Amino acid sequence: MLTRIFKAPLKIVPGPQFEPLPPTLDSRRHKRYPIVMTGSVRREPWDVVPVRTVNLSASGAALASHVTPQVGESLSVELAFMGVLPARVVRLLPHVFAVEFQVSAYRLKQLERTVKWLAGQNTATLQDGRRYERLIPTIREADLTVDWGQYRVRVIDISRSGVGIATDVTLPNGTPVELGDNHRGVVVRQFKGGVGIDLVDLLGLDLFNEEIDLRKVAAAA
Structure with missing residues (x-):
């Protein structure tokens, strides 16, 4: 004898609705x-x-x-x-x-x-952004790249977390920059004749010495 099995109709429950922010x-x-x-x-x-x-x-x-x-x-x-x-x-x-x-x-x-x-x-x-030792590199020239071009600037001093440069280029605070071939940073300080740049990545201990070169490889060759 066969027994008929009756199943209740499947009830579809709508999931949560996420409205975009007004x-x-x-x-x-x-x-x-x-x-x-x-x-x-x-x-x-x-x-x-x-x-x-x-x-x-x-x-x-x-x-x-x-x-x-x-x-x-x-x-x-x-x-x-x-x-x-x-x-x-x-x-x-x-x-x-x-x-x-x-x-x-x-x-x-x-x-x-x-x-x-x-x-x-x-x-x-x-955030104690100047907590690292600062030094003056032997090679004082550096290549600075911004959205609108590339400039040769002069390094004042450098730490593992930032660089002070002398330049007459207008660089407002918050300007993203790149020094050398791949040292990205942001302008955070203004002073007479230059700006301070905080680096996105700390310089490695193998790079942080007086021989550091912030010129682009092609320009330095």
Whole structure:
């Protein structure tokens, strides 16, 4: 004897709906501040790379790094005073990529307060950006590359985390730069006749000596 098995009709339960942020919360609507500070980015699966902010808002940041992710890539951004933030890459610029933080409206409000506070602080002092020994290299010439061209500048002094250069080129704070062939950094200080640059990556101990050469290889040859 066959027994007929009756099954209840399948009930489809809609998944959670994620609405895009309203225009008032869009990352481009939040005020961007020229805040320069160190941080790191974690890419899948376990790739962690150092970054420096070029500018920062409550809902996004422009980051200088030696890596170039893909637009749409998801990653985690860790910044001092802000914690670890899930983010998505939204734009690529020369030497810089822009991310949008993927956070709740409540977290966004917290970040607004934090960013406004950071904008009123000296982040270089907060992060002790000049804590490394500084030296004057034997080769004082260096090649500086920015979005609009390449310039020969003079090195004043150098540490593992930054370089002071003499130049008459106008370089506002927050300008992404490259020294030599692959030493990326961000302009963070202004002084008469030059600027201070914070490097994205610390110079290795094998490079940090008086013989360091910040000219491009082709130019130095």
